[in-house]
Amino acid sequence: MKRLIKPAVIFWEIRSAKEKNLFFIGCGFILATTLCLLWLIPIIHERQQLTKQLPVLRNQVARAALQSHQISLLIDQQDQELEISIENLQKNLIAVGLHPKKIFIHENNIDIEFENSSFSKLIRWSHDAQINFHIVVVEASIAPLNEIDQVRAILIFKKLT
Numbered sequence: 001m002k003r004l005i006k007p008a009v010i011f012w013e014i015r016s017a018k019e020k021n022l023f024f025i026g027c028g029f030i031l032a033t034t035l036c037l038l039w040l041i042p043i044i045h046e047r048q049q050l051t052k053q054l055p056v057l058r059n060q061v062a063r064a065a066l067q068s069h070q071i072s073l074l075i076d077q078q079d080q081e082l083e084i085s086i087e088n089l090q091k092n093l094i095a096v097g098l099h100p101k102k103i104f105i106h107e108n109n110i111d112i113e114f115e116n117s118s119f120s121k122l123i124r125w126s127h128d129a130q131i132n133f134h135i136v137v138v139e140a141s142i143a144p145l146n147e148i149d150q151v152r153a154i155l156i157f158k159k160l161t
Contacts, residue, residue: 084110084133084159092132096125110135110157119144119151126155134160 015023086103089112093100098121104111114122119142129135135157142153 084135089133092129093125096128097121098125108159109138110159112155112157114151114153114155116145116150117153118149119153120149122151122153122155129157130160133157136160 012020084105086105089103089110090100093112098114098117100112101115102111102113126137137155138158139156140153142151144151
């Protein structure tokens with residue numbers, strides 16, 4: 001090790017002040033360039049990743065805007081509450097494929113009886129009735145029939161205020 005250091009020291013001592021300054025400036029430039037590259041390489045890599053993700057992000061923004069528009073339309077529809085009448089309830093039920101045996105409206109309660117109806121359609125319609133008619137199921141009597149998804153049911157709804 002001493003063999004290597006001694007010639008290096010001699011080489012350094014014979015250099016002029018101008019050469020030593022140029023050497024330090026050159027080393028400083030190389031160090032600064034290296035630090036800039038170490039700092040810029042991750043930034044360039046991230047920029048490439050973002051460039052690849054940009055179309056996906058734009059698509060997500062477009063979908064979010066569309067969903068926002070759809071939600072505003074649903075809110076507008078919700079504000080237009082349907083009038084609760086036997087005719088409106090019957091039309092709405094028939095439109096989804098349910099055929100009520102009896103519909104009875106008294107004060108804040110609505111009784112609907114089904115003889116042979118699809119359970120899944122009843123559940124879906126009950127959810128939609130909350131939105132469209134502002135009514136909610138407060139009592140239910142449901143008996144399964146021999147066929148799959150078929151039930152006999154009496155649902156009692158209450159009007160939300």
